[in-house]
Amino acid sequence: MKRLLMVQFLSLLLGWWLIIPAHSQDAETILSRIDSVLNAPKDRVMVEKMILIDKEGSQKIRRIKFYQKGSDLRLVRFLSPAEVRGVSFLRRAEDRLYLYLPAFRRIRRIASSIKNERFMGTDFTYEDMSQSEFSKDYFAERLPDQDGLFVLQLTPRPDADVSYGRLVVYADSTNYVYRKVEYYDREGRVQKELILSDIERVDGYWVPKTMEMRDLSRNHKTLLELLEVRFDQGLSNKFFTQRNLKRPER
């Protein structure tokens, strides 16, 4: 009986949480829900096509396979072109990054000072590729909503090891999927803009099929097209090790 009451109480609490009016939610709550939606799957495996477009419009194409478990563990393998095929990147923690270079058959631990650098020539930095929980690194402040989107201004927490001065995140007020992020440097200049589109529900999770990162200072952009995605594949922590990093992709 006690147990039944407890279940009813929790259901009531969850229902209240879901129907709470959007406008009355504070910024930290919204950010926490954005993070929850972002990290809802236990793990994910994605194949993505990266199109690097310079200011003249010429394109370079890369294909990557991306594995993620939780917010910390990530493994990225380059599938093409030939010059980077097999290059793999492993993130085991914020300060534990490894790169496998198949041409040298060598795994190198890489210093986190690389975090501001562009990841393999794209407009995503290593920091962008590692970011999956905004609330861990940023305080949120709510700005006026725009076109049905929550607008949050994020400023770094004092102990956060991030390179941006602030972010402005635009998130859908119905499903908490973020649609756009503006990245500002420490001097307050907007550096980059990330736009997520073609958002669909796959296996119960919201997924953007297209992401576009624009570097406004370089007039360069990277288009990320999702080719395949699988969720909750049961990836174990052992998958995100140096042993697996040097194994070839099937």
Added chain:
Amino acid sequence: MIGSGKKAKERWAIVPALLLLILLITDGLFGQSQRFSGFLQFDKRFRVGGDSTTIADFYNRLRLEMQVQPGEKVYAFASLDVRFYDLPRVRSLTGLENLNRQYPTDLSVWEAYIDVYGFVLDNFDLRIGKQRLNWGTADRLNPTDNLNPDDFSDLVNFAEKVPTWAVKGSYYVGDFTLTGVWLPTLTPILLPHNSAGLFLSNELAGVKDRLDLPAATPRNSMFALKVSGELGNWDYSLSYFNGFDDIPVLRRMVLQPNSNGLVPTRLELGFPRLQVVGLDVATELFGAGLWGEAAVFLPEKVISVTQIGGTAYPSVELDDRPYVKFTIGGDYTFPGGVYLNAQWMHGFFTERGSEALHDYLLAQLKKKYFDDVMELALGAGLEVADWGTFRDRYGYGLFPELIYRPADNLAMTIGFFIVDGRDGSLFGAWRETDQVYARVKLVF
């Protein structure tokens, strides 16, 4: 001479057949799971170290790689390395009858191995075949990396190694990895073409020599063990190697009198036994990567004999006192994308014995420009034979390089390898090898 030409033709006849066989077998057996890759690299070397500039007899390269993954647990990799030279090696009219003398070519199986993942035990991986065994955490200057022979065929990349035949087993327990390697025989160092004399003193260069490899017996096989793991924010490994030094040492020298006095007429060289105990660590501090690697070398004592007429004079060629080589270094990427890598290496690959070890301070700055289309790398090195008498025996090197990537998979490089130094320094001994190189590499 004609006979050797026939042999070369026969050898070359095998290559297309081999490639065809690989294609047929893999296509038939494994369908889509095989993949071909490789690179084609043209390399021109302009020697500027002497009185005049010459074009060096350096190799271009075609690498053909094949990978097969017939199942979840098995993977195979093989690559053929074809090195083809620009300069003909013709010394007589009959040489003009021989295509391989006009266009000299070296062919080798560079790597060929089979991986078995989860062999017998889930946590045990096995690799059998000709392979590169990378040990140590320093950036290419690894005193604990003694399993593969040194590859000095290109002095510009003097830290390279040649893959060698081995069986490697790796067992994974939590954050620990235990690795055991067995190498059936010693494979010696690979020296630069026409420059073997660089590794002998001036008076011995060009003397007729005989090189004795260790007898191919189980007792002379080599083995190595390594434990690696993580401790807090540190990665570490402890290693042990028991085998042979891949660089030969003098065992016997015959001197004969002529008008200039006693001159060497014959050398006999061999490979001393060697044990190496190693430790390496890597970590990160304030965003900078840091590493340290040390190896205690336990060499075999080598007594060489100098023979003058009928009398033999023994002397200690290599002492059996242990000595330590180490590398300490770090790297950091500054805002704006300038990458700095700096290392202090105590003891070059060819140096043996605590008195003979020099210090090398090496640094490189790298920066990419124009959406990564251009990359500039500025490398420099300072060699100090003895800090107390720095001015008498120092050496230095400058290694700038500019890489242009006009399209995916294509890189064009121009670089300089400039070394000089006082007599008694390594860089001083290499001063004749100063070169400008122009390289085009296409990866497929």
